[in-house]
Amino acid sequence: MKIGIPRALLYYNYFPMWQTFFEELGHEVVTSSPTQKDIVNLGVSSCVDDACFPVKLFHGHVIDLTDKADVIFIPRLTSVSQGEFICPKFIGLPEMVKNSVKGLTPVLILDLNLHKSEHNLIKAYIAMAKQLGADSRKALRAFRRASLRQKEYEFKLKSGYTPLEIINSKQSNRIIKGGKVIGVIGHPYLIYDSHASMNIIEKIRERGYNVIVPENISDEQIEKQVSNLPKKLFWTYGKRLLGSSFFMLENKKVDGMIFVSSFACGIDSFIAELVQRFNSRKWNIPYTMITLDEHTGEAGFETRLEAFLDMMKWREKSGNYLSAHGASLYLY
């Protein structure tokens, strides 16, 4: 059977695991084509208007798969870590797709909820394997292999690669010695989708900067950073963004930070606010936020990026300049 995995949302987090799991069970895995204009259009026209851009993209990728695959894999990840959740739209994703896309190919749902206990991970995968007609022994073996692959993948991520470099195995290590570093913070499904994010990572690298992303920061560091918050942050991916950006800022790992968010992203609206406020209070590192959606024009995007990089340069040149008017002409 051909199982289709949409190249959107959590694809960037878990693709190696899912691919290995299905292949070990003896199925063929197909992915939707990389995001292009027509996939965006398909998604936007089928999904409800108020959803965020990445969810619309997911719809587009599902439609792209309808002819290519026998069954489309849609994960429903309620929670990927004990006591935490991820975005509500992810939890209702299968329902959203089923009700918005007409003439849908049968779907295969992975019901993963680790909110109560992390042991549910194996159970969820075995339950899914049973839907595909595999017995528990075979499922267990596939699961073990898959989680091994996933661990390997996550290990590589920590050493400074981006997910796409690993998945496509194009690991050119292009760290520029002595170059300035820019932290690009954003959800994986946004910053690694080269169409949606206008290829932001490549664009920054082309201008001679190094890029680090939240995936490069270890979980322990992230946990340490967010443990100072007055209340436990209950979004796993929100926590990753907040913790990794705090880590980068506090340890001066970056000379500038760009927060890439999609319009109407509920989680980012809070996370970006906190990062911005803490940054201006404690660290004062150049920071900007770029909001993307299906209407974003590339020219405007480039202008903002260039303006930010220019600002960083000016600051380096005249950052220590004290105005003759006093501490500062402006109130900061």
Added chain:
Amino acid sequence: MVITFPHMGPAYISIKALFEELGLKIIVPPAVSKKTLEIGTKLSPELACLPLKINMGNYIESIEKGADTIVITGSCGPCRFGYYGIVQKEILKDLGYDVDVIILDPPKNGIKEFVARIRKLAGNNSVNSILSAVFKAFRVTEEVDELIELCLKTRCREINKGETDRVMYKFEKAIRETRGVSEIRRCIAEYKERLRAIDIDKEYQPLKVGLVGEIYTLIEPFVNLNVERKLGNMGVEVYRGLTLNGWVKYHLAPDIKFRLREKRILKKADPYLGLCIGGHAWQTVAHTVNFADMGLNGVIQIMPFGCMPEIVAESILPTISEQEGIPAMTLIVDEMTGEAGYQTRLEAFIDLLRQEEENKKNEYKKVLSWN
């Protein structure tokens, strides 16, 4: 310690009752107005949801009146509401307001912390007096709910249009003048009598419309542009999917009967959405199906722009509408919502429902005519 809290529809009456019973000084935030919204929008993150912005406006207005402690409830996700307190605290801190923010999270994440916070709030009160105050506040919530229910039944049937609105306007003025639980209850009882005294057309068969959606937008009249009043004055009887009283009974009060009833309704959502995805999306879906079973003419979903759980419900609604045969419309509110456009959409929707109702009545004529 002068306490304030976010304004949320009629909730201020119960919260006022609770704190006054405990002998604490409070400042009831002024009713939400354009000014509140303006302050809130200016200070809050651009893409945050509307309730957060309005809360910010409430806080500033109350702080200006002398409040120094803010009490809000919390939750543990996945809806954004759970993190309101933290973000709001940081914003207030940057603005230079030195206020205490007490977040009452559900006790499952550390009972010690919860008890400590209650202690901090309650001061010298004994456990007994706290419990009795809480139960009195529950009772007030229930009575306010009965008043609103009565108001919904009366408004669409009244003979002299506008009479119910006048009574409710006076009620809102009077309730702010009261002190303590017994005065509040007397005031509610008095206005219930006044509502009952209104002349109504007993023969009139109103259209029935259910309201579902996000709880804050449903019960705060400023945010939903007084949808209950607008519909009532069009001669439509409004049924509410979520009420403050219902929320209290489901989450706080040990009301088993109500919980079982609510669970039964939630079961109806199974074919469409079988689990809680945060916020009130599950309830939205379930109550829509329930309203269809009750034979209502239509359902209106109201949500703030960008509400994560309700977006999922919104995408499911057309399917329910098709399969259960109940017309549904989604209204999204934010700081940019214009009243005129909103009114037009409501009127158009009601016109459609009315036409359908007429068609149903005239079904037999169709058979006789040529079309």
